[in-house]
Amino acid sequence: MPELVSLGPKPPAAAPANAGPRRTVFVHTFGCQMNESDSQRMVELLGQAAWSPVSLPEEADLILVNTCAVREKAEQKLLSALGRYREHKARRGTVIAVAGCVAQAEKERLLKRVPYVDFVFGPDHLAELPGMVARAARERFAETGWMDSEEYLFPRADPEAARGRATAFVTAMKGCDNVCSFCIVPHTRGREVSRPAAEVVEECRRLAEVGVREVTLIGQNVNSYRGGCDFATLLRRVAALEGVARIRFTTSHPHDLSDALVEAFRDEPKVMPHFHLPVQSGSDPVLARMRRDYTVAGYLERFDRLLAARPGIAITTDFIAGFPGETEEDFEASVRLLARARFDNSFSFVYSPRPHTGAVRRLGSAPEWAEVPREVAVARLERLQAVQRRLSAEALASRLGSDVEVLVEGPGDEEGWRRGRTPHNHLVHFAASEARAPAGALLPVRVTRAGGSSLSGELR
Template identity: 40%
Template sequence: MNSHDTEKIAGILKGQGYDLIADPESADLIILNTCSIREKAQHKFYSYLGYLARLKKKRPSLKIGVTGCIAQQEGNRIHKVNQYMDFSFGSQNVMKLTTLLNSDSFQAAIEENDLITTTDLPADRDNGIRALVSIMYGCNNFCSYCVVPFTRGREKSRPYENILKEVESLANNGYKEITLLGQNVNSYNGKCSFPQLLRFIGKVDGIKRVRFITSHPKDFTVELMLAMKEVEKVCRHVHLPLQSGSTRVLDLMNRRYNYETYLEKVKKLKSMIPDIAITTDIIAGFPGEMGEDHALTIKALNEIEFDGIFAFKYSKRPGTKATLMDNQVDEGVKSERLQEILQCQDIITERKNKALEDHIIEVLVDGRSETDPNQWVGRSSTNKIINFMMPDDIPENEAKCIQFLNVRIVKGMRHSLEGEVVRG
């Protein structure tokens, strides 16, 4: 979500004659796009402020702005504490950036703004094949640990016509894969339902793959499963955050589903789309989580066999209910539980990746690998990262233009897959 907001900010600024540069020391304008989903991300931001203050002192003409969740949370306070700040804006007010830039005094634009759903904003995308597309903003769910409804506001969906127009334009510009973005895409309601939106997008010529994040299990319907099955372009991957295998903890989290209904949905999905890959999020050490709750999470991992997980220790977020709950779990216990969760999943992921050995998989090529420039990297429809060598007889300039390739998996490892290109 934040990455795409950054693309929009860069798109607007390009229209104003700015260019992106890597070195803050020589920038005319610095905008920090912040995240406060966990305490660590927030700390990173605050520790960067001292450096910015020094830069501004050296070069008073430098403009500094803040956006994202911390800007939204802090409002005018951010300027009271950091006088060198020039402006701040929440993610629903990106379109006000040009006005904020031209203001002589500090301005904050952090109010809820319905215009975000109908304003077509230019995005400066760093990739000519895969594109992120916002379909909705905000969230109404108020999970007891989550700051998003307070920082990104209530749910607002973009009308489907605006989304289709953007997707068609991306297709005309050569994009092959789009990822639809929203805090809870399943509750999308922009004059059609989310399954209907998938069916509309499935008809856009030129787009070969459609992904979406994130889904809330309570709104994950059979109608959506059917659209995923029937619209061929919808990728064989879904990210469905479980958070805990204990129904008691899910209640404390205000997730509004229990483990049994989650499991039922997963079983239904796997029966309808047998090659689907499912990934999830897990929180270790939520307030009140007992040893037996944690054991249920481990049991859930073994029962469902996710393709991958994102697991984190619970982190207190200001303004959320869970912050005030009794029975906060000791940091050491949280760390131990997190380690156990990760180790359990590592074994499952490795087993699943090994089972793919000798399978031929179509990948959308990302380019040369950043960790090993001799290798190339691409993603399967199931969102698995696959490294491979480009055949020697394909010159670099041709290789760079290849979008789709069939790759035979030769080695399945814990965090990635190694393959060889299949010719012909």
């Protein structure tokens, strides 16, 4: 049930936070695509209540900081961002709110710790945002209770706000029922709840109607989706929509990579040939301590099935370096796995002890849970990333001279350039006017240069 925490009436603000006919909001987003999507929904919801987004915090009547708790560093970044926003509050009475996973984990503690934060709310309360902003004029509060599956209303994308965009996120599920010992997400996002398939498909249809060509279905553990059908069936239902040209999804757990999902990759060309499949470690004992419920051999078996079903598919992953008890040998196994799988890209981080997790409770309790010294973990991370940089550069270089279909997303970094993505999710820059390459167009581009993290080319 929702949990209500009020810290009493507010002292008067220096200036009215909602002065002017149309008020302004600045959103600062940390973390994953789930957070990016939630931030978009917040802007859309406030847009319906006469709020306009601005790109500078000093111009905002409301600053929303949407947080991530996956790594300790993200929390430190939140505190330093809040420190910067304090002066705007002093100057123009800006209301400051904190959303997302840190808000959920810290609850009213955050209000006590940062006295100039006006309100705090967890991910399940996003739909109440306009009401909470009004309430913030009267009191400071934290809304961080869970919604169970019957109560929970998934935030809907506003198709009008997506008009003119090539891509959009569509929430398919939320929460996670796994108990990976390093991960705070089950504590901050709660149990899995899947959105009814009809609702997901209808949202995709309405987005396609306003010109969105690519939808990314999102959820913390999206391939365990159970909203009246399995995830593979959901993908096929979205693929059946005429205006949708490309489908992506994130993020997945290897144990939910079913045969049906592999077959969807084999049969459905609208499902893009890119799969983010986090492995976390190349060592079985480490995977067991992480509670990842697969072995390296089991992971590779799924990996090979995917490659066989969709030759050339780009598979990306996550690694953690320096997990408790990780030996040199365990780490070498991760490097070997990286070299064997030749991941298209990987996101790797030093292990960060998070509250409320199994690993932090056991840290240092036995030799196999020994803390890895930070300098050792950082050196391992750098080694892993150096190997990945080489592999990613080779993957990009292999596209040189080929023609790729690019979905145009918008302007490039330089005047007269546009940017878009290939089916394999590689960023491509090319020279063209907006008229020739409008957002949402699918255009052939000949790859003429491969950098470390993106391609450039010429329109065919």
